[in-house]
Amino acid sequence: MITIDEFNAAKIKAAKMIKESGILLTDQEAERIDVADFGLSNLNREGIQIMTHLATNRISVKILVLFPNQTEPEHWHPPVDNDPGKEEIIRAISGNLRFYIPGDNNMSEGFIPQGKEHAYTMKNEVILQPGDQLTLPPGTKHWFQAGEEGAVMYSYSTCVRDGFDKFTDSEIVRATEIKY
């Protein structure tokens, strides 16, 4: 749960970071930025800000914003009906960004949020510089984190079905509850 004041402040901060990255963002789009705390009630530690440019039954384009040292919890996109699962390509635009995917443990720049070792199992670190792209095939377990500058990235994908995403952390609730 986050308060409406936290929610609004996060939207404003994310919009500023998107504009500073050079990405075109209209005022109407800035209003539509979504904020996710994954039900963990500690947005700046584990959470993300999302601007959805489009989402059809076949493709989706989002801008994702991580605040400094903010972490998106580990999750994966499972098959849904005839869909083999979401294929996602990340394109880093600004700031510093690390992804964690299947492979050898080579973590050096990032950190697992304190006390959450059980919820972060992927430790193969991929550093993305602005202009770098990373493909996440369907079902790939992943989490990601910004460094001191925060990070702005595109997420290009097949059909988004957030409600079907699987998270390693059993305490996660995907829908953000806002306290007014």
Place this chain on the structure above:
Amino acid sequence: MITIDEFNAAKIKAAKMIKESGILLTDQEAERIDVADFGLSNLNREGIQIMTHLATNRISVKILVLFPNQTEPEHWHPPVDNDPGKEEIIRAISGNLRFYIPGDNNMSEGFIPQGKEHAYTMKNEVILQPGDQLTLPPGTKHWFQAGEEGAVMYSYSTCVRDGFDKFTDSEIVRATEIKY
């Protein structure tokens, strides 16, 4: 056919327009910009410049650049095997841009290239301002054109199979021939 000098000059001009629009473009990506004259040998009249960020079997992201008053010829994306045809969403980023799609003839800002009336049959004009998005369902006949400033836009789509695109102009050859 275009000469290698025309091809290289168009790449450089397109890269400059992309960067001025605020879109991140790496030097490697600038090198990979493609130039299409559709076999009509009059690039500045009918042609387009394309930077493909990604193209998988499921999704594709491109930047499209039109020079001032340049026109992309009328075409559509037919079904291919089990695919109902490419679904495409255009997002205007900079400059001035007009699309022509099925509907009533309301052309006022654009023009059909001289002597090519037979090759441009869609006359429902949609003006796209920066930040505007237009969805083209599979099979939608369309052409588009920049105004005096040229135009930079994103094309987000399902799988790209350019070789299967259908053009109204029977003289069109999709692959650009370059004269060295």
